[in-house]
Amino acid sequence: MTSLLRLALATATLLIGPTALPAAAQDTPSPPASPAPSPLRVFTVGASVSAGFGLSAELATEKDVALAVFLEAALTERGRERVTFVDEGEGWFFNAPYKSGAKLVDAAIEGDADLVVGVDFLFWYAYGNGSRLSPRRAKGLQAGLRQLERLKRPLIIGDLPDISHALKGSGPFGAPIVNRSMFPTPEELRAMNATIRAWAEERPEVRVLPLADLMGRYVESKPVRVRDLEWKVSSLGEALQKDLLHPNARGTAWVAMILADEITTVPGFDDGNFRFDEGAVLGQLEELTRESRERRAEKERRRAERKAKREARAKEKEEAGKGQRLAPTR
Numbered sequence: 001m002t003s004l005l006r007l008a009l010a011t012a013t014l015l016i017g018p019t020a021l022p023a024a025a026q027d028t029p030s031p032p033a034s035p036a037p038s039p040l041r042v043f044t045v046g047a048s049v050s051a052g053f054g055l056s057a058e059l060a061t062e063k064d065v066a067l068a069v070f071l072e073a074a075l076t077e078r079g080r081e082r083v084t085f086v087d088e089g090e091g092w093f094f095n096a097p098y099k100s101g102a103k104l105v106d107a108a109i110e111g112d113a114d115l116v117v118g119v120d121f122l123f124w125y126a127y128g129n130g131s132r133l134s135p136r137r138a139k140g141l142q143a144g145l146r147q148l149e150r151l152k153r154p155l156i157i158g159d160l161p162d163i164s165h166a167l168k169g170s171g172p173f174g175a176p177i178v179n180r181s182m183f184p185t186p187e188e189l190r191a192m193n194a195t196i197r198a199w200a201e202e203r204p205e206v207r208v209l210p211l212a213d214l215m216g217r218y219v220e221s222k223p224v225r226v227r228d229l230e231w232k233v234s235s236l237g238e239a240l241q242k243d244l245l246h247p248n249a250r251g252t253a254w255v256a257m258i259l260a261d262e263i264t265t266v267p268g269f270d271d272g273n274f275r276f277d278e279g280a281v282l283g284q285l286e287e288l289t290r291e292s293r294e295r296r297a298e299k300e301r302r303r304a305e306r307k308a309k310r311e312a313r314a315k316e317k318e319e320a321g322k323g324q325r326l327a328p329t330r
Helices: 003-016 055-059 068-072 077-082 097-110 138-149 166-167 184-203 209-221 251-264 277-286 290-326
Strands: 038-046 081-088 113-119 154-156 208-209 223-226 231-232
Touching: 003 251, 038 097, 068 277, 081 097, 081 209, 097 138, 113 138, 113 184, 113 251, 138 209, 154 251, 184 208, 208 251, 209 223, 209 251, 223 251, 231 251, 251 277, 277 290
Parallel strands: 038 081, 038 113, 113 154, 154 208
Antiparallel strands: 223 231
């Protein structure tokens, strides 16, 4: 090879670089990772059970602890990445179910819920004392079902339990919080539950949680089961608050696990999202409510300090008054 040829080849190498590899062998940037799917949004809509009525007293929290928090406590680590619960429970639902029901359904629609859980949504459409414009019983139930029809998405609703035992309960002021005039007759109750089941059967996206059966098991001390767990309530006080209407913390944990079992049958959810262990659920609930309990404890401490100061000032004033009365006169 002549010097001139070698020089030409060297010059070409400098200009174009080493011989290129085939395109398939070249390093190519990795495609961007697919973004993690957004968590499934589950809205809990309903009345006082959904709102966790009365549980702040038992759990020593700042506010009542909603059913949505118990459901969150039932999530596994994987479930916390894939599912989020939104609380839309309303304690005053009983006072105006037509207005409250419409508002909560609106919230679920506007919040783009993937699943709606209305464990006690229908209760006060059937129970309570209605009016000409907002009747209860069968007409009220139809109004509640019409609201739910607006959802157009997966739904779990509770049927209607017999709560006649609550007439022996004790509310915040000592008396029962319900009275006989609020109740449907046994025949009306059976007919309305049949209506709920028939309505759900026509809608594949709707599932019915058998609250009537659950409450009946509590009353009759029959075993309650979810997965491989079993709980036989020997007295209503084990599962219900003193009013014999609202579940206590343990009772709510069981409602949450029974609901979780039903949620796993909804497309998009699976067994890996939830734990079915009462102790683990209540333990996680304690962690989720820790800050609320600490805030309440701090408020109570400050309240006690203010009370002690008031009492100390009152005592000083009283002692000063006694001293003036005992002072000799001149």
